[in-house]
């Protein structure tokens with residue numbers, strides 16, 4: 001097992017990533033699996049997907065689950081992300097989805113994704129925990145004049161398909177509700193979603209699941225998967241095991257090849273990086289016309305995402321490198337720091353107090369996948385949120401739980417989500433495929449800018 005795509009430094013399950021979220025959350029003690037146990041359902045991965053699956057199984061259906069994580073719960077992307085509750089969890093555009101799955105199924109997928117945004121509000125309220133909600137909807141900014149038309153077109157598709165309100169903002173209007181800076185040429189306000197403390201969401205799910213009797217184990221990586229008749233036996237590194245009728249694989253960007261043959265080479269993990277600055281003062285915010293707690297993404301394919309945190313630090317995120325070494329991360333994060341100063345010149349060189357990285361999961365389907373393995377229907381999966389899993393992954397957990405408890409006829413899943421993505425043909429070359437994709441998208445963005453300049 002455990003064929004990894006990146007450098008070993010990304011798979012240090014023995015320690016937590018030194019993020020702002022770790023520094024501002026209180027982790028409960030979570031034991032390791034030390035003896036053999038049994039449950040109806042065993043879940044591999046203790047992030048949003050796994051914790052939400054287990055919570056919904058126990059709370060809504062009275063089905064007992066055990067969750068195993070290789071690190072601590074929320075060790076992965078669920079404890080490291082930007083906290084943007086947003087849609088869509090896909091790289092395919094609405095016209096592309098309509099071509100592939102039809103208009104009704106595309107609309108069903110979007111309704112599902114929007115329900116994930118709603119869940120991020122209702123679940124904490126129902127379960128009595130706080131996720132430090134901020135902002136109202138999401139802002140998309142044209143970082144170059146050539147990109148406003150594309151944003152406007154996408155907003156038109158979204159509103160026509162879903163009824164989600166979108167508001168087109170010219171440069172002056174964007175500065176009023178968003179920010180100024182050198183790479184702001186108007187944008188769109190999308191009236192769905194908000195921003196939250198991602199670790200608080202994950203730990204809230206953990207607490208709610210444990211209150212319902214879910215057993216969650218940390219530092220219990222599944223290293224062997226045996227079959228015993230119709231039962232599965234998941235064996236952790238220390239030899240202790242969980243026997244279960246069904247297994248849910250909820251490892252997303254950290255899914256190791258060799259875990260289950262049906263899932264091998266389906267995921268293209270990609271690194272995402274985040275910097276968090278020191279708190280900004282009123283005058284500093286005013287210098288960049290910063291007026292919002294709503295999260296912002298720019299319109300490049302290889303985008304920046306950023307938001308002002310409750311203590312007025314700027315969180316600034318971008319894609320990562322393709323090697324995964326700490327030296328490559330240092331270089332990438334230095335580049336981000338420089339670019340932050342280019343976007344917001346009065347903050348050039350600002351102190352960065354936290355910086356970290358994590359893995360997201362891309363797939364050849366360019367949309368998430370939820371279901372059961374064809375020739376092994378007691379093995380369930382949910383993954384491939386394309387860097388937008390804060391709303392989608394807990395929703396996917398609920399969807400998996402309903403499918404397990406009620407069956408696919410009573411709990412139908414939108415066609416966009418059904419079925420596994422194609423495998424990457426040369427699994428060992430995935431880092432190269434990623435490098436190629438970055439080169440292609442970067443060049444395409446640059447050409448768009450040049451064409452626009454030429455047309456002026």
Ligand SMILES: Cc1cc2nc3c(=O)[nH]c(=O)nc-3n(C[C@H](O)[C@H](O)[C@H](O)COP(=O)(O)OP(=O)(O)OC[C@H]3O[C@@H](n4cnc5c(N)ncnc54)[C@H](O)[C@@H]3O)c2cc1C
Nearest residue numbers: 045047048049070076077078081082084222358388389390
């Ligand atoms: C830096 C960064 C920024 C992001 N920003 C945003 C954002 O702002 N908005 C948004 O919507 N999405 C964002 N995302 C994506 C989002 O965080 C993920 O889509 C989501 O957290 C996925 O949740 P998950 O539970 O499926 O996977 P994860 O949270 O990654 O959990 C997978 C778990 O599986 C465990 N695991 C792996 N192998 C094994 C094994 N063999 N045995 C046991 N356990 C195992 C890992 O330890 C890990 O804890 C971001 C991601 C990153 C990395």
